[in-house]
Amino acid sequence: MNKTDKTSNLNEKLNKYFPGRVVRKDLTKKIKEGANVPVYVLEYLLGMYCATDDEDSINDGVERVKNILAQNFVRPDEAEKVKSKIRELGQYTVIDKVTVKLNEKKDIYEAEFSNLGLKGVEIAPHYVKEYEKLLAGGIWCILKISYYYDEELRNVNPFKIDSLKPIQMPRLDIEEIFNGRRYFTKDEWIDVLLRSVGMEPTQLEKNVKWHLLARMIPLVENNYNLCELGPRGTGKSHIYKEISPYSILISGGQTTVANLFYNMSTRKIGLVGLWDVVAFDEVAGITFKDKDGIQIMKDYMASGSFARGKEEKNASASMVFIGNINQSVDALLKTSHLFEPFPEAMAYDTAFFDRMHYYIPGWEIPKYRPEYFTNEYGFITDYIAEFFREMRKRSFSDALDKYFILGNNLNQRDVIAVRKTVSGLLKLIYPNGEFEKEDIEEILRYALVGRRRVKEQLKKIGGMEFYDVHFSYIEKETFQEEFVSVPEQGGSKLIPEGMGKPGHVYTVARGDSGMIGVFKIETEVVPGSGKFERTGLGSNRDAKESINTAFNYFKANRKNISGSISLNNNDFLMHIQDLRGIGMTSELALAAFIALCSGALKKPVQSQLVVLGSMSIGGTINKVEELASVLQVCFDAGAKRVLLPMASAADIGTVPPELFAKFQISFYQNPEDAVFKALGVE
Known part of the structure; x- marks a missing residue:
């Protein structure tokens, strides 16, 4: 079955098992381009008038929705025109985002209209009790507004709210979804979910589909902490801004403890108690006006509760952190870490990042192009938002x-x-x-x-x-x-399993950048006249000196290893690779000496071995600094055996026992001893 057949088959199934719950997403796109309303507002209307697969009915429905939006949706530049209509007609229906505040001086609730620009319009308390989100960030609503001006009541706002209905589905039968799901395969259902949020799955790689699903987890899972950093233009904030009326996107990043958690003076809970998801757009800008803001956030992310005053409050909102990585991931990994875009107050706070449940690799998601947006059927956005919300209870x-x-x-x-x-x-x-x-x-x-x-x-x-x-x-x-x-x-592939070639040796040491890296020394011994050539060191003088130390020591002490090593009849070619790209190291002398002996004897070192330690020109062995961290890098790179200077035995107590137990460790006293142990000659 080709892609087109699969798509039409999926469209048929959706209309069959979820009649009236699906909409063709190209309709949303068409109207969305002309009306700056969230997708869930638009599809609420499309769901009322276009939930069918009959082309004529769809066209009629689209016209109705366009008319409703044209006549009732308030565009900011036409606010005065709409206010005039309300006055002239006495009553008028509008679609706008409404936010409510308590005016304690008058003891009334007052509504503010986002696009209409009206403030201080009295609203009945029962609406506020029924829809608490009016008090936190606001809700898109369909409202009937009337106008009555009385000269004797000049201080009273003449605009009145006669009725208010949030643009959200009134109820959801979750069993309908459970039963309908049985008719779809796993892959079909994933495609349905992706189309429901506007994406075209046939254009996406499998791993990208999974990352897009992961973006939805905070909407279905309570107290879920998600981080996604990646390039611009990959739709990181779209799902939290457009798809669900239960999530709020904080742009710009600046907030207060009162706004986010609890306002001590009004005794009202903040955004985490009123929304299912609180998403921070542009993590680089996250700042709290309060000193204890980040600490309270950490407590909340760990336990779903926070202390304010004498009380401990619980909330279930998930936290999402979105931001941009402006350089390549490879470069970031070599010089820093993947949380680097966070602000300085957080950038090295391990306790904060340890509370992240998942990190979506935004760099694996392609930049959005027109073909990534679907024209096929998907659930009405409001329907899927209610489904997500219901699943939070399970x-x-x-x-x-x-x-x-x-x-x-x-x-x-x-x-x-x-x-x-x-x-x-x-x-x-x-x-x-x-x-x-x-x-x-x-x-x-x-x-x-x-x-x-x-x-x-x-x-x-x-x-x-x-x-x-x-x-x-x-x-x-x-x-x-x-x-x-x-x-x-990359990890475990740096040091492959099995025996290597003679003259090939791995070492782990601190590089130019200050980070610990993995270095591979490859030595070729070919017939010649005793020349020594080295490559791969760039302009690093200390590294060059370190390799020269190794060759000079080899020349002076080769007979202690074997009388069969010939210097004058061979040329020695050595290449050094910085496998992690963190900058060359100066601690190469001992490993290079072992590599020269291994190449000259045509005998490989033991499999998956890392040589640790460095030596001076006279053969004095230096101990390994930060042994625990160096051994961790050895393990990450795939090492099974480690050659360690005797001088480092005293530092073994600093290494976690579980890590130490991962290796076969051999200790050596001097460079010659190191050669014999590396080659497995006791």
């Missing part, structure tokens, strides 16, 4: 326990994060709870990768406190352990 966080156990590198925060992501994706893809072991495994792997991405950055910022990044899960039936890796880290 939990699938223990679903993975039936088949899998999480590996021992996951601490309590990691476990909570992975369970929440699994729960959120199950709610989206299998809302009726009907899924198999393979389905859970697919979601579990995705959940582990996103949390590991957070942990890898924490390790860069906080060092050994976060050494346990090797996430895995164990199948209960077979006890087989499966590890997951993070694509951009």
Whole structure:
């Protein structure tokens, strides 16, 4: 079946099993371009008049919606015209965003109209009680407004609200979704969800589809903390601004504790108590006017509660952090970490980032082009928003326990994060709870990768406190352990399994940039007259000196290794690679000496071995600085064996026992001893 057939088949299924709940998304696009209203407002109207697959009815419906918007939607530049209409006609229906404040001096609630520009319009208290969000950020509504001016009541606003109806579906039958889901395959249902938020799945890679689904998790999962950083133009904020009337996007980033959490003077809860999702656009600009703002946010992200005054308050809003990465991810990983775009107050706060449940790699999502937006059928946005909201009452966080156990590198925060992501994706893809072991495994792997991405950055910022990044899960039936890796880290492929070639040696040391890197020394020994050539060092003088030290020591002491090593009949060609791109190191002498001996003897060093330590021109061995961090890099690079100077034995207490146990460790006293142990000659 080709793409077109699959699409028309999916459209038919949607209209068959969800009649009146779907809309053709090209209609939304057509009208959206001319009316600056959120998608859920537009599709509320399209759902009323165009929820059919009959072309004539659709065309009639579109005209009606256009007329309603033309006549009743208030454009800011036509506000005076609409106010005049209300006065002349006595009563008029408008569509506008309404925000309410309590005027305590008059003891009345007053409405403010976003586009109409009216302020201080009295509104009946029962509307405020029924729709609390009027008090926090406002709601799009259809309103009947009347006008009555009385000379004796000059201080009273002549505009009156006769009726107010939020533009949201009144109710949702969740069983309708559970039953309808059974008629769709997993891939079809994912396509339906993506089309419902306006995307065309046939144009997207599989991993991109999953990232777009992950953007929806905060809408279905309570207290979910999500971060997405990536290039501009990939639609990071779209879903939180346009798709759900239950999420609010804070642009610009500046906020207060009173606004976000709790206002002590009015005794009213802030945005986290009134919205399902609070999204911060442009994380670089996040600032709190209050000193304790970030601390309160950290408490809330960890527990879903926060203390203000004498009280502890609970709320269920998820937190989303969106921002731009302006350089390549490779460059960022080499020089800094993936949370770098956050403001300075947060950029090195490991406790704050440790509360992130998932990090979506925004750089894997393509910049939006016209073909990425769908023209096919999807759920009416308001319908899907209500579905998302209803799913917040359920939990699938223990679903993975039936088949899998999480590996021992996951601490309590990691476990909570992975369970929440699994729960959120199950709610989206299998809302009726009907899924198999393979389905859970697919979601579990995705959940582990996103949390590991957070942990890898924490390790860069906080060092050994976060050494346990090797996430895995164990199948209960077979006890087989499966590890997951993070694509951009590269990780375990740096030091491949199996025996290497003679003259090839790996070392781990601190590079020019101050970061710890992995270096590979490749030595070729060919017939010649005793020349020594070295490449790959660039202009680093210390590194060149270090390699010269190795060759001079080799010339003077080769006979201590073997009488068969010939200097005058061979040329020695050495190339040094900086595998992590963090800048060349000056700590190459010992590893280069071992590489020269290995090449000359045509005997490889032991498989997956890393040589640690450096030496002076006289053969004095220097101990390894920051041993724990260096061993962590060895493990990440795939090392199984480590050659360590005896002088570093005293520092073993600084290494977490779980990390130390990952290696076969050999100690050496001097350079010759190091050669024999590297080659496996005792």
